[in-house]
Amino acid sequence: MEPIFPDPTPEPEAAAEPGSEAPAQAAEVAKTEVADEANSVPDEYAPVAGRSLKEVEQVRMLESVAAQKVARDYQHIIWAYGILWALFAGYGIFLWRRSARLRADMDALRRELDGPA
């Protein structure tokens, strides 16, 4: 009825990350001039393996956009999962308190039995 995406591509991080396919080729083509450009300001930035300041900034920017999107998308899930775990934790606390009360009751009974003897 409702098919999913055929391949693992549509993870939002992966979809938004430009460093993967097409941008990488573009970077390959543009490598020389970019490197020249970067070399003109050596004290600010030393290029690592063909990556320019511009490119890195671009990547960071896209990453932050993706991160915001993920945070927004996942908001519901975080609430839902949080509520579920809170409910189970609440039931656990309920169980624990009941067992503490039982233990106290049992101790009282034991005292009662030992006392008059």
Added chain:
Amino acid sequence: MVLLRQIRLLLLAELRQEVRSFEVVLTSAFFSVVMMALFALSLGALPVESQLMAVPGALWLSVAFVGSLTLTRVFDRERESDTLRALLVGPVNRMAIYFSKAAVALLVLLLAAAVLVPGLIVIFPGAAPMAERPLFTAAMVLLGCIGYVAVGTLFAAGLAAGSGKNVLLSLILHPLTTPVLMFNLVATRALLEAHPGADAYLGRLAAVDVVLVVLGAWLFEPVLVGGGGSGGDAARPARTGAGR
């Protein structure tokens, strides 16, 4: 055969008692009028097409409230003189008790519905189809009330037999009767909208009724007097459930 005779005897006794004072009938009829007045005030100004949605709700909510009032009154009478326990101890089939009580409650509820349905038809123009198909309406109301009473009698009796707080009745009754009332709602709406499959809803309603009546009759004895074990809870030393 014995069962039927016992039911008849118990029912006659109930009716004789009722005829003496007309208490339950009159209170229920009056309460239906009150409910109707409330619905007329709150929903009377709706346009006709919205009334199609409102009328089924008004009808079955009234039946639900009148029903819980009736059941409470029917069993209060028993409780006041502790006659239910006497009846349970006596040489009477428990199912006969269940069916006679259910029949009384059903009769009262049907009388209340006989006030309610014409009243709704007068108040809401959208309810006119009910008057056009009186037989269907009567069958639907009958089936709906049977389902309600089948559940209600069991729990009202259970509460009356114990040292009951009767407030609990509505707590139990309304969640459990919601499915029946929903079937009724659907059937009523189908009737009002002149749905072609309206008759099929009556069949479904009847099927649900059979399930509920069988279950109610079957559970009546174990719930009231306990199953295999003797004495039931009453014999248990009551140390309040503080430790639980």
Added chain:
Amino acid sequence: MIRRFLPDGMLLAAALIFPYSVARIFLDTPIERTMGTAFKIFFFHVPMGWLTMLMAVICGVAAAIELRRRSTTASAVALAAAEIGFVCGLGVLLTGPIWGNATWGKPWTGDARQMSTALLWLVIAAYLLIRHYGPSGSRRLAAGLAIFGAVDVPIIYYAVKLWKTTHPTTEVVGSLPPALWAAFWPGLGAILLCTFGLMGLRIRQLVLAEQLDEAWVRVTDREATDGTDLS
């Protein structure tokens, strides 16, 4: 020996499977096309919905046994199942609107599944109220309620479905591709183990409380008779 540690073992196993299933759900499963990431609520929402119904049925069966022969264990099972059903139902009813809000744009659509779960949850809540606050001797009444509740499960579902036929229906989940089901099973297993482990603990606790009550009664009885002997 096995019975003694069964609940603890189940909880331990659940603790091991939970991280795995969460990893499966979030890392290995592609994102659903129409509902997006909100669809990941499905993996715990649906098992909890199933569990709510399962617990209602368990509660009804245990209550029937309790009515037939007065068994402390059956009574404890019924109460524990109702409590777990209550917790799971609450989880479903709270996560459902979150999911609905994300995918349909409104939290409550009156969808058949939503409505029937809500009604079932009301029955479970009524059962718990009667068990805890009912007058003495209302246990059998509560058992009757539980049996009716269990029988009501299909009736409720069918009633709500009929009720919805006069309204436009919303398709919640159609058939799912196998990749999603593959991530669904570990989560279901984990949540089953967790709830049944908790239920086992609670049953043990309730039986113990019952035995303790009886011991108290015996002690006070003995003291009472001792007292009369002295005077």
